[in-house]
Amino acid sequence: MTITIRQPDFTDIERIHAIEKQSISSWSYDQFIEELAREFSVFLAAYTGDILSGYICAWITGDIAEIHGIAVSQESWRRGVGKQLLSAVEAEALNRGCGSILLEARSRNTVAINFYRKNGFTEIGRRKNYYPDDDAILMEKKIT
Numbered sequence: 001m002t003i004t005i006r007q008p009d010f011t012d013i014e015r016i017h018a019i020e021k022q023s024i025s026s027w028s029y030d031q032f033i034e035e036l037a038r039e040f041s042v043f044l045a046a047y048t049g050d051i052l053s054g055y056i057c058a059w060i061t062g063d064i065a066e067i068h069g070i071a072v073s074q075e076s077w078r079r080g081v082g083k084q085l086l087s088a089v090e091a092e093a094l095n096r097g098c099g100s101i102l103l104e105a106r107s108r109n110t111v112a113i114n115f116y117r118k119n120g121f122t123e124i125g126r127r128k129n130y131y132p133d134d135d136a137i138l139m140e141k142k143i144t
Contacts, residue, residue, distance in 0.1 A: 003081055005088040008045035008055065010036065015052045016045060023071040042092050046072070046081045056085040058093070058101070065093035067103040086119050090143055100142050107135040116141075 008016060010033070017029045035043045035057055042065070046054040054072035058065050067089065072081045093101055103121065105112045113123075121139040130136035 002049070003053070003079075003084050004047045005044050005084055006047070007043060008036070008052070012045055012052055016055045019052075019054060019071050019073045020069070022074055024069075027069055042089055044085060044088050046076075046085055048076055048079070048081065053079075054081045054085055056089055058089045060093060060096050060098060063097055063099050065089060065096075065098045065101045067101060082115060083119060090141070094143055098143060100140050102138065102140050104130070104136040104138050106131060107137050113137060113139075 013029065013032045013036075016032055017027070020027050020032075032043075035041050038059070040059050040061055042056075042058045042060060044056050045052055052073075053076035054070070056067065056070040058067045060066075067086075070082060070085055072085075090101060101121075103116065104127070105116065107113075107126070116139050119141070121141045123137055124140045125138040127136040127138065
């Protein structure tokens with residue numbers, strides 16, 4: 001099945017929020033609506049056929065892109081959706097003159113950390129007690 005990446009529209013937000021609630025559940029419906037209007041935001045959705053199967057939100061400020069959220073529906077895990085979303089943000093970041101992409105992950109989320117490592121990210125720091133119940137691992141990918 002072909003995966004298509006494009007900017008979501010207002011009608012996609014309900015499905016995006018449902019995917020978010022399946023995964024990390026930190027964003028509200030209204031936060032996704034706000035993301036559509038931000039000029040510095042790169043908000044993309046992945047579609048497997050006609051089905052919305054994942055999303056990514058990143059902010060580009062200056063020469064740095066920072067991923068604020070990425071999630072893939074459980075039905076689409078291990079099918080390359082997350083990798084394609086990361087690649088699409090990387091392409092946009094390069095197009096806008098960025099030299100690196102930053103993100104953070106919960107230190108106990110080894111699945112996410114391993115996924116980011118496989119996609120070229122390295123650990124650059126740790127924020128102790130960043131979350132109420134966990135540390136944050138800071139990761140970076142240099143892009144050229």
